[in-house]
Amino acid sequence: MAITNAEIAKMFNEYADLLEIKGENPFKVRAYRNAARTVENIGKSLEELVKEGYDLTKLPGIGTDLSLYIKEIVTTGKFSKLEALKEEIPPSLVEMLSIEGLGPKRIRTLYEKLHIQSMEDLRRAAESGEILKLPGFGPTLVQKILKGIRLLKKAGHRFKWSEAKEYVEDLLGYLRQIELTYLEVAGSYRRKKETVGDLDILATAKDFSEVIRHFVKYPKIKEVVSAGSTRSTVILNNDLQVDLRSVEDESYGSALHYFTGSKDHNIAVRKLAIELGLKVNEYGVFRGEERIAGKTEEEVYKAVGLCYIEPELRENRGEIEACKAGKLPKLVELGDIRGDLHMHTRYSDGKNSIEEMAMAAKELGYDYIAITDHSQRLTVAKGLDEKRALEEIEQIRRIDEKIDGITILAGMEVDILEDGSLDMSDKVLSQLDVVLVAVHYKFNLSKEQQTKRILKAFENPYVNILAHPTGRMIGMREPMELDMERILAKAKEYNIHMEINAQPERLDLTDIHAKMAKEMGVKMAINTDSHNLFSLHYMEYGVNQARRGWCEKIDIINTRSLKELKKLLQR
């Protein structure tokens, strides 16, 4: 049974949680969390690496012990130290960490003094007043715990970046009603992460207490959690948490850097600072008492010997080393995109006509689009059989002739059948300008079978792009199990491109896989997979993901002129 990196990371994180409740050395706890982070980000399957005999201690944060544990997990599927610790500390306590106000220390106290082991125990002890008798537990905290228990089922919800954007725009509009010097959303939103857990907003103003007073009166607030002199936290009606913070103007850059994160990136930057005898915090870069930088982010980076690093890269995935080596990518931008190579029309499950899609794309300033309706197996989507496919190709050619200012390419999104064969004859494929292939059913094949299925599809000489490669849907469907490295290697060999699907719940390839593709020399296409003309603007989300994956203009085929694109579509 194959074990994924995500599963290994989860074990390390759970182990760290239990260690923390146990009261272990906090640095040991951190070591496990760092290792979990490395495991999540590595891209390559640890199982494969172990099989190849790769020296795991070469990975950051993995030393002799953790490399042995990884080997154990990969070969046995179990982490014996975790199993043992679960015997000692009830794993149900971990769940309580997600209650606001309860951390490892208090949970430990509750367990040791009152033998509380379950949510139900906790609720009973809170209601009976038993908890009140414990030192350090007052009435406010008890109320907070009770509320936390009620909210728990909603906890952990993350908002898609596209959703968060709508709330951000409304809230920023409201905040701008009063005079501000600076206003910017930091956090994972600024890093363009595919989902965001909360919003971190940074603002400066002459009178910040007035900003806080205004902020907590925002009409869409459900609850004001805290309101101090420099920061305030509220929960919106939709359960999105928003933190508003402020600093003096001369600290704006360091505060923006600090609140943008990621945490791992910040820690790495602080370590650099320490090596230089400096201290970095949200107020600036300090040598002793003296502030030597802080007004802008550029200043902060410069003070620690780095160049400016784009927010999308700040995940401690090598950006600091790349910067030192002068090898930071110049990230692709929305304005670089010259066409969209994946969209549907009424021929299959789209809502608009070929002509309507083309006109809308022309409005966006594109040079070309590809119409890529579904093939017949996807009956729910009115997939095309050979006859209708030929009919649509003819239509596309006719409309392309008629419309000036944009080229309409004839394409198709062809299903990859279970055995890896394609759901359309070569006769039709040979007439298309661009052929996308995709998996739409049987997502749960074994890793080996699924990988072979896709590699088999690559054998067909007409295939150009693998659409939404893993099939994942954020919060709804897990990615298929795939040997991405083998797929990318084959794609490179055959001149097949990977899609970065821009649908906000797909964003597939992920950032990590996009970076891996780039490193392996595989090119990508950022496509909206639009089913109506309004979703053509999803391109922004795809570009965000590509930027997080370190992609430059050159890595993305639909930044090319039509002529160059056509060359890249030759097998």
Place this chain on the structure above:
DNA sequence: GCCGTTTTCGGCCCGACTGTTTTCAGTCG
């Protein structure tokens, strides 16, 4: 538990806010 041309031992990022205290621990980001 990890890491290292200042170190194989002794470090490991840093500060705000809250609630419970009477000077601070715990939590959070």
